[in-house]
Amino acid sequence: MIETEARKKAATRTARLDAVFAALADPTRRAIIERLSRSEARVTEIAEPFQMSLNAVSKHIRVLEASGVVERHRKGRDHILSINTGSLDEVDGWIERMRHFWDARLDAMERLLVELKQDPKSSHKDRKHGSR
Amino acid sequence: MIETEARKKAATRTARLDAVFAALADPTRRAIIERLSRSEARVTEIAEPFQMSLNAVSKHIRVLEASGVVERHRKGRDHILSINTGSLDEVDGWIERMRHFWDARLDAMERLLVELKQDPKSSHKDRKHGSR
DNA sequence: CTTTTATTCAACCTGTAGGTTGAGCATTTT
DNA sequence: AAAATGCTCAACCTACAGGTTGAATAAAAG
Numbered sequence: 001m002i003e004t005e006a007r008k009k010a011a012t013r014t015a016r017l018d019a020v021f022a023a024l025a026d027p028t029r030r031a032i033i034e035r036l037s038r039s040e041a042r043v044t045e046i047a048e049p050f051q052m053s054l055n056a057v058s059k060h061i062r063v064l065e066a067s068g069v070v071e072r073h074r075k076g077r078d079h080i081l082s083i084n085t086g087s088l089d090e091v092d093g094w095i096e097r098m099r100h101f102w103d104a105r106l107d108a109m110e111r112l113l114v115e116l117k118q119d120p121k122s123s124h125k126d127r128k129h130g131s132r
Numbered sequence: 133m134i135e136t137e138a139r140k141k142a143a144t145r146t147a148r149l150d151a152v153f154a155a156l157a158d159p160t161r162r163a164i165i166e167r168l169s170r171s172e173a174r175v176t177e178i179a180e181p182f183q184m185s186l187n188a189v190s191k192h193i194r195v196l197e198a199s200g201v202v203e204r205h206r207k208g209r210d211h212i213l214s215i216n217t218g219s220l221d222e223v224d225g226w227i228e229r230m231r232h233f234w235d236a237r238l239d240a241m242e243r244l245l246v247e248l249k250q251d252p253k254s255s256h257k258d259r260k261h262g263s264r
Numbered sequence: 265c266t267t268t269t270a271t272t273c274a275a276c277c278t279g280t281a282g283g284t285t286g287a288g289c290a291t292t293t294t
Numbered sequence: 295a296a297a298a299t300g301c302t303c304a305a306c307c308t309a310c311a312g313g314t315t316g317a318a319t320a321a322a323a324g
Contacts, residue, residue: 014159021157026282027146030226037233043301056283058302063281077291077300085234092227094162095220101169102217158312175271188313190272195311209270209321 013090016068020091023067028052029060033083036070040082145222148200152223155199160184161192165215168202172214 023029032046047057061081064070069087072079155161164178179189193213196202201219204211 018157018159021153025150025153025157027150033230037230079301083234085238088227088231095224098165098169099220102215106217
């Protein structure tokens with residue numbers, strides 16, 4: 001794989017993260033996702049509990065669709081929405097990766113503190129794992 | 133706890149989710165977080181790799197700070213930024229909750245399909261758990 | 265004490281997100 | 295065929311996000 005290709009791939013991955021995080025940043029859209037977690041539903045059904053116009057909800061759905069979090073298939077005049085089960089994998093992966101680093105650093109700091117407390121002049125010693 | 137209090141608490145939780153998801157939706161801000169995952173750093177250090185002005189980065193940092201993902205403590209004229217280790221717990225929780233529901237539904241559908249294939253007239257039968 | 269360095273504050277510009285309303289287009293119902 | 299239903303498209307408005315530049319403030323270095 002050429003360097004340019006790799007960069008392009010990374011770019012789309014970044015863009016996808018952008019889109020999914022942005023999609024999840026709106027409370028209305030999160031509510032829609034939660035609704036769809038129970039069962040698939042038509043646009044009108046989804047819009048019903050909200051105060052805003054049907055059009056506004058329709059727009060939110062399009063954002064979710066563009067981010068890949070929800071999918072649509074038409075059945076006559078009804079548009080049936082459902083969640084794309086794998087769509088959160090990438091964001092979840094990013095978050096877990098970050099937490100892993102943070103935990104590792106916390107772990108190291110804790111180890112250092114313990115060492116300093118026990119023996120202010122010694123270097124590395126035993127370690128006990130498992131943070132969070 | 134009175135009903136109004138509960139609603140207020142839910143509202144702030146929602147707002148916090150909004151803020152963190154929105155903070156993570158920007159690639160520059162994610163890069164800043166990744167940088168801070170290695171070690172804490174001053175504003176200028178953080179800004180260095182980016183094309184944009186220092187002021188722009190400063191703004192991004194404020195967004196991250198407002199969302200609770202990064203923390204700041206001043207040391208002389210330097211502002212030292214670091215990540216708030218627990219700040220992703222809530223978003224991570226939300227994502228995991230959603231995935232749990234999705235997986236449960238996928239599981240149920242799969243079970244149904246297996247049943248129909250094996251014995252098109254029978255009802256519930258054995259179940260094997262563990263998705264993903 | 266003057267100058268440099270680190271950072272924020274304030275004003276401004278441009279694009280886009282999220283909402284509205286009013287048509288318009290298919291499909292289903294009568 | 296006509297009317298009702300489900301949904302989108304298009305134009306528009308307002309607010310805010312993300313960037314710029316040009317001070318202003320605070321601490322450190324000369």
